[in-house]
Amino acid sequence: MRFATLPDGSPDGRLHLVSRDNTRCIPAQAAPTLQAALEGWDALSPALQAEYAALNQGGGQPFDPAAALAPLPRAWQWLDGSAFESHGDLMDAVFGFEKKEKTGRPLMYQGVSDRFLAPSAPARMPSEADGIDFEGEFGVICKATPMGVNGSAADHIALVVQINDWSLRKLAPVEMKTGFGWIQAKPPCSMAPVAVTPDELGAAWRDARVDLPLNVEWNGAAFGAPNGYHMAFGFDDLVRHAAYSRDLVPGTVIGSGTVSNSTFRQIGSACIAERRGIETLDEGAARTPFMSFGDEVRMECRAADGSALFGAIRQTVVAA
Amino acid sequence: MRFATLPDGSPDGRLHLVSRDNTRCIPAQAAPTLQAALEGWDALSPALQAEYAALNQGGGQPFDPAAALAPLPRAWQWLDGSAFESHGDLMDAVFGFEKKEKTGRPLMYQGVSDRFLAPSAPARMPSEADGIDFEGEFGVICKATPMGVNGSAADHIALVVQINDWSLRKLAPVEMKTGFGWIQAKPPCSMAPVAVTPDELGAAWRDARVDLPLNVEWNGAAFGAPNGYHMAFGFDDLVRHAAYSRDLVPGTVIGSGTVSNSTFRQIGSACIAERRGIETLDEGAARTPFMSFGDEVRMECRAADGSALFGAIRQTVVAA
Numbered sequence: 001m002r003f004a005t006l007p008d009g010s011p012d013g014r015l016h017l018v019s020r021d022n023t024r025c026i027p028a029q030a031a032p033t034l035q036a037a038l039e040g041w042d043a044l045s046p047a048l049q050a051e052y053a054a055l056n057q058g059g060g061q062p063f064d065p066a067a068a069l070a071p072l073p074r075a076w077q078w079l080d081g082s083a084f085e086s087h088g089d090l091m092d093a094v095f096g097f098e099k100k101e102k103t104g105r106p107l108m109y110q111g112v113s114d115r116f117l118a119p120s121a122p123a124r125m126p127s128e129a130d131g132i133d134f135e136g137e138f139g140v141i142c143k144a145t146p147m148g149v150n151g152s153a154a155d156h157i158a159l160v161v162q163i164n165d166w167s168l169r170k171l172a173p174v175e176m177k178t179g180f181g182w183i184q185a186k187p188p189c190s191m192a193p194v195a196v197t198p199d200e201l202g203a204a205w206r207d208a209r210v211d212l213p214l215n216v217e218w219n220g221a222a223f224g225a226p227n228g229y230h231m232a233f234g235f236d237d238l239v240r241h242a243a244y245s246r247d248l249v250p251g252t253v254i255g256s257g258t259v260s261n262s263t264f265r266q267i268g269s270a271c272i273a274e275r276r277g278i279e280t281l282d283e284g285a286a287r288t289p290f291m292s293f294g295d296e297v298r299m300e301c302r303a304a305d306g307s308a309l310f311g312a313i314r315q316t317v318v319a320a
Numbered sequence: 321m322r323f324a325t326l327p328d329g330s331p332d333g334r335l336h337l338v339s340r341d342n343t344r345c346i347p348a349q350a351a352p353t354l355q356a357a358l359e360g361w362d363a364l365s366p367a368l369q370a371e372y373a374a375l376n377q378g379g380g381q382p383f384d385p386a387a388a389l390a391p392l393p394r395a396w397q398w399l400d401g402s403a404f405e406s407h408g409d410l411m412d413a414v415f416g417f418e419k420k421e422k423t424g425r426p427l428m429y430q431g432v433s434d435r436f437l438a439p440s441a442p443a444r445m446p447s448e449a450d451g452i453d454f455e456g457e458f459g460v461i462c463k464a465t466p467m468g469v470n471g472s473a474a475d476h477i478a479l480v481v482q483i484n485d486w487s488l489r490k491l492a493p494v495e496m497k498t499g500f501g502w503i504q505a506k507p508p509c510s511m512a513p514v515a516v517t518p519d520e521l522g523a524a525w526r527d528a529r530v531d532l533p534l535n536v537e538w539n540g541a542a543f544g545a546p547n548g549y550h551m552a553f554g555f556d557d558l559v560r561h562a563a564y565s566r567d568l569v570p571g572t573v574i575g576s577g578t579v580s581n582s583t584f585r586q587i588g589s590a591c592i593a594e595r596r597g598i599e600t601l602d603e604g605a606a607r608t609p610f611m612s613f614g615d616e617v618r619m620e621c622r623a624a625d626g627s628a629l630f631g632a633i634r635q636t637v638v639a640a
Contacts, residue, residue: 076434109500110430114396114569147640180429181501184564245507249434
């Protein structure tokens with residue numbers, strides 16, 4: 001199934017099913033919002049499946065991804081991992097952090113979740129001096145998951161999404177050194193317009209990872225296309241980690257962290273900080289600047305056959 | 321004004337006004353839930369004030385604090401500070417963290433907020449081996465606060481609350497060393513039954529701090545009574561810090577961190593970790609164990625004249 005949320009004046013918007021080619025949509029009858037669908041996921045899925053099958057036969061209205069909200073415009077919980085070791089190792093080296101001992105534990109912080117920006121919403125930032133950066137990620141949205149999980153963690157993953165995790169890089173190491181994680185360095189994220197069930201990914205949903213490249217463009221120029229498969233921990237591991245001492249509320253969003261491949265010198269990066277890190281190691285200093293007001297980032301992951309999947313995030317940075 | 325939330329089968333419960341002596345209550349007419357009241361705070365306050373004034377004249381039903389939910393049973397955002405330097409300095413010394421440079425920046429992490437446990441709810445924990453600990457705190461609940469605040473941050477504080485921030489101490493330093501903050505080490509918090517507007521504190525609301533002792537008992541024995549005034553940053557500073565790069569959604573809860581005084585050897589502590597830290601420094605090793613299943617913690621802050629204020633938190637630790 002594919003889901004999008006269109007604005008209706010309410011904070012949660014109106015849930016729509018989207019056709020398999022992302023061109024048509026129809027209001028979901030079984031649930032008014034994605035949050036409601038997630039709260040009753042197992043019971044509501046057959047009805048939603050039937051609505052989706054009917055939509056794929058034809059009908060509905062044209063789907064305009066640029067008019068969509070985030071599929072889940074607000075969530076009770078957003079837990080972001082950092083599962084790509086090539087990114088973490090590089091950041092540790094550049095910021096002079098002690099190289100992390102491999103503990104066998106995923107890295108994860110809790111971020112602001114009372115809003116996920118629409119895929120085409122401007123990103124309001126307090127200052128260019130803070131080192132404004134994007135982070136292209138994949139994520140999953142969970143149905144209810146009890147503390148300790150019980151059984152397969154992957155079975156608690158309802159949806160896969162694509163996320164832009166906005167970051168303020170001058171503040172990030174300052175907050176990280178406290179050990180408390182990030183508050184000021186992590187403004188609200190955005191989500192690509194279409195949330196998909198894992199089966200929509202076909203063979204590209206592999207080991208609870210997205211085995212597809214995430215194409216990132218900055219001001220119209222290609223910036224990177226790292227593949228989502230190279231996570232040291234799959235999303236199932238991240239779900240299990242998150243649920244150790246808490247029940248995961250339906251609609252919990254869990255992120256992969258910036259998509260990164262060890263071939264980043266060839267394949268590029270999904271955030272500016274990584275490119276600056278490579279420059280620092282290779283050339284002694286970073287030369288790529290962070291973003292300026294008016295800059296645009298575009299992120300899109302398409303299926304292996306080139307067909308639309310999550311739709312595109314396309315955001316411009318503006319002064320708050 | 322004083323508010324409590326009584327169970328009605330819904331996740332947000334039913335908002336009640338509580339009389340000034342905490343003995344009687346009445347369903348709020350101007351808002352069905354505390355979240356709704358906070359979303360319309362400035363517009364709804366006069367009506368709520370009138371209802372509160374009438375209740376203080378008499379009437380209503382008996383208020384049973386033990387039957388109450390958390391005043392805000394779930395919140396879109398929970399940001400916990402660590403504003404008592406006597407606690408932070410001690411923890412740094414004991415855990416061998418480099419003593420934090422005084423940066424002029426408050427410490428703050430984001431924690432699980434999709435539920436705040438009722439004041440008398442059992443605290444479900446995965447294992448006694450994790451070092452189960454309580455943390456007695458004060459907190460504030462904000463009305464809508466725009467990014468950058470504009471004007472007085474204290475004016476965005478709607479309510480003052482008392483919180484028990486459950487912590488798993490064996491996991492806390494492991495997660496802290498990653499720089500990402502805490503996930504597994506911080507299960508859901510609980511809230512004392514009554515949320516009060518700052519004016520209810522009278523002179524004890526001083527410099528956006530609670531100038532009253534928080535009395536903590538563990539299994540019926542006095543454990544500590546540190547005063548809430550000794551914060552290096554007031555709640556207004558914490559609000560401003562939190563709102564640097566995000567709008568604060570109505571109902572954002574901001575915590576003080578464990579209440580702690582530099583006189584902790586005399587006055588005691590609001591968490592076990594602090595007492596163990598003192599023992600480690602003074603005697604070479606911690607001898608006070610963490611909590612066992614079946615243990616009870618009780619926390620209460622009363623007004624200077626001994627009258628009830630937030631009501632008591634009284635929780636038993638149970639196996640999940």
